[in-house]
Amino acid sequence: MKKQNLFNFIIFSITLLIFYIPIFMIIFYSFNISKATNWEGFSINWYVELFSNSPRLWDALKMSFLIGIGAALLSTLLGGLGAWAIWHKNNKLRTFLLALSYLPLMLPDLIIGISLLTLFVSMALPLGVGSIFIAHTTMNIPFALLLILSVLEDSDLSVIEAAKDLGANELQTWLRVILPIISPGLIASFLLTLTLSLDDFAITFFVSGPGSTTLPLYVFSAIRFGLSPAINALSTLIIGGSIILFTLNKKYMKIAFK
Numbered sequence: 001m002k003k004q005n006l007f008n009f010i011i012f013s014i015t016l017l018i019f020y021i022p023i024f025m026i027i028f029y030s031f032n033i034s035k036a037t038n039w040e041g042f043s044i045n046w047y048v049e050l051f052s053n054s055p056r057l058w059d060a061l062k063m064s065f066l067i068g069i070g071a072a073l074l075s076t077l078l079g080g081l082g083a084w085a086i087w088h089k090n091n092k093l094r095t096f097l098l099a100l101s102y103l104p105l106m107l108p109d110l111i112i113g114i115s116l117l118t119l120f121v122s123m124a125l126p127l128g129v130g131s132i133f134i135a136h137t138t139m140n141i142p143f144a145l146l147l148i149l150s151v152l153e154d155s156d157l158s159v160i161e162a163a164k165d166l167g168a169n170e171l172q173t174w175l176r177v178i179l180p181i182i183s184p185g186l187i188a189s190f191l192l193t194l195t196l197s198l199d200d201f202a203i204t205f206f207v208s209g210p211g212s213t214t215l216p217l218y219v220f221s222a223i224r225f226g227l228s229p230a231i232n233a234l235s236t237l238i239i240g241g242s243i244i245l246f247t248l249n250k251k252y253m254k255i256a257f258k
Contacts, residue, residue, distance in 0.1 A: 060218035068197035079144025113206035127209030151185030
């Protein structure tokens, strides 16, 4: 039994190393004085380069965040409404609707990107920021719906009937009872869909147009000319921001579920 536990621990440790080593390499080389992959000395030149001479990189990041935040908010709203509707349906209809919700998660991004491109072209919708926003919202809705639905199914919502029995109207019930109960799911849904939107390349590649370069598209196009280590510096800052958001969300979840 101990040998089995040791084996499991070794496999788990190797998996974590494979995952984290590339991340640590990005942070490590963001402080390298040279563009080369060999260490030549400590420097913050690439952070100076990032903030003083990388306008296109910042424009791409700003575009990614604008689209990502908007898509995350809308997909969380629509997913929350969909989860609330499915939660009230009978078993047969709920099973059918859940199957429809799971299907987009199993489709490759390539298929979704081509499908959305075909739709936009057939509707004569210009490709650009609007098409990327619609695409990201569409792909994020199933994630938001299933996440919020899991929170609904695990919550004790008998307090809704108790609130109504005590005289609360529909608006008061939503604001003072339902939203506080599902707020951890809403926050988790927003953070997840924001991450998915910022990270997406395949779907964005198909539905983007002039003047709508997101960060993944910028990095892809910059590969042909050689990536600037300023991207490593930006990646390091994003990693730091993600750790902060994760820590804050973890603290909130602890408070919410007390």
